[in-house]
Amino acid sequence: MRRALATAVVLVMTLVGACGEEGGEEPRADTTTSDAPKGDKGKKRDSPSGQGEPGDEASNLADMAEDLANEAAGTIPPRDGPVQGADISWPQCPEGMGIPEKQSLGLPMPVPEAEFVVIGLTNGPGFTPNPCLADQVAWVQERELLAAAYAVSSYPDEETLELYAWDGPYDGGSLKGRLRNVGYQQARFNIDSMIDAGLQSPLVWIDVEPVPYFEWSDDPGANAAVVEGAARGYTEAGYAIGVYSTPYLWETVVGDFRLGVPEWRAAGETSREEALNRCGDDWSIQGGPAVLGQWVADNRDHNVTCPGISEDLGRWFHQY
Template identity: 60%
Template sequence: MLVLSACGGSAEPPQAEPAQPARSTGPQAEQEPLTVPEVPDDLEERADEAAMADLAALAEKEAGRLPRAVRGPLEGSDISWPQCPRGQGIPERRTLGLPMPLDSARYVVMGLTNGPAFFPNPCLAEQVSWVRERGLLAGAYAVTSYPDPQTLAELGERGPYDTGGSGDAYARQRNVGYQQALFNITTMREAGLPAPMIWVDVEPVRDWEWSDDLAANAAVVEGARRGYEDKGYRIGIYSTAHLWAQAVGGLSLGVPEWRAAGPTSRAEALRRCGASYVVQGGPAAMGQWVEDDRDLNVTCPGTDEQVLGWFHRF
């Protein structure tokens, strides 16, 4: 199986994280309690305020900027909690102090989560400052994950989906996905990152594994998509065809795709732009590869007119 590198669950760079005791998984095993997320009661209001402020400022700032295209392929990087100084983060995802992007990077896509949903990247504000100081294009991605039973119980009734008589068996999962999006929007605002587009990372998330019900998993992703779009953001998908199908089956969103190639090469990442690597029915946007403990990216051919719409220009 391809191991992704955008910092979700199985995404940690190889040989970088210190060994940790494995969790027992047998039927009689006693499970260690997972860290419990704290989600504010006024999350919807916070997300509304964040989106209105940031998207309005972006629209005003970008209105007079021309041209709206770049000459690609354009190379960049992505970073998240593994690049934070060592020892931060939740116990299940302690940060690693991995290297920041190369000087040649033109853009940086920053992870909003510390692994699973509802846990913010502990040094996102510092990473945003790092990108701002260098005048780079700044993007955002966020891991979407299946809720633990407590989170499903607490947040399953909060959101736009009717859990009463609608006949939607997965309304609670959709509502939790919606809340994940709102949480990430507020995280961006607090860190000073007004990205116009958010890449939704769908991959295995260790300790917060996807359920065996693909339709339930797909409902979480669909809810997240609606949460972002309801607040005015565009979305793309980060995954591979295999891992997408493994998590959410045949769900098709038709949005731009950021496709992972693993520890290979720039040439192989560009190959991922081809029609053979379609993830969920959308156009190829970027290819990613891993080299020397860094996640490197390249924009796909034919995207020059779209690239600037994915990022904020400091």
């Protein structure tokens, strides 16, 4: 299986309600602590201007992601019409777990109607694992549901930036290169978490939105470098990628940066009808096709597949 190959690749390399958990205009405001560095708390970080937007590599990453998604196609029988699901992460862990800034809330798990679950790998910012990831994976496995993974990307503090400045495929001589290496290492950290928890997924959704207490910089180009590095980290390890956000939140964080990969679109505290409406062209985030719409109700993050997606669920989920 390709997933086993991806795991081997990672080992050889030596290795938001969940989505929308970080707050913002439309997703709801929504946390074991890692030994890896965490971001500075409560400060907006300034980045030198003039770094520019990520370059042509973004289009290559989109091509890689499409090829990887195609490899997973046809592994799950098609379904008729939209499929309902959910997403979970640290807010659903038993109350009081996680890092101090984002302790878990004991929120309810998905409703019985959910046929798929997208599980969050992070406890808010990068390098902080979901404290009950293995238990949530076991919950999905026991119910033989479809599963996928998502992870929040975040801007590093100076300690983290220095630690990973040259640890990756990019030239650490520039700020953009150092930030890309940080994003790359965030992805590898999350892949380790997936492997440890036994979570299988054909892709990882990259959650891009403001992260309270771990703020992005004022330079969209610098922020985009982190996201681009993460995208490369996942695709090189054999995972397809998509992005979770809204048009407003995406632009707020990374400006006009475009990957052109599949999109998971948040509708906030609205309805299933509005979540399906977000599948339309008017809600494009960064030029990719719509796959999932999300809405919030009764302290749960609900999701629904966009038109046509249920015909090839293997591109987006692993069947337990």
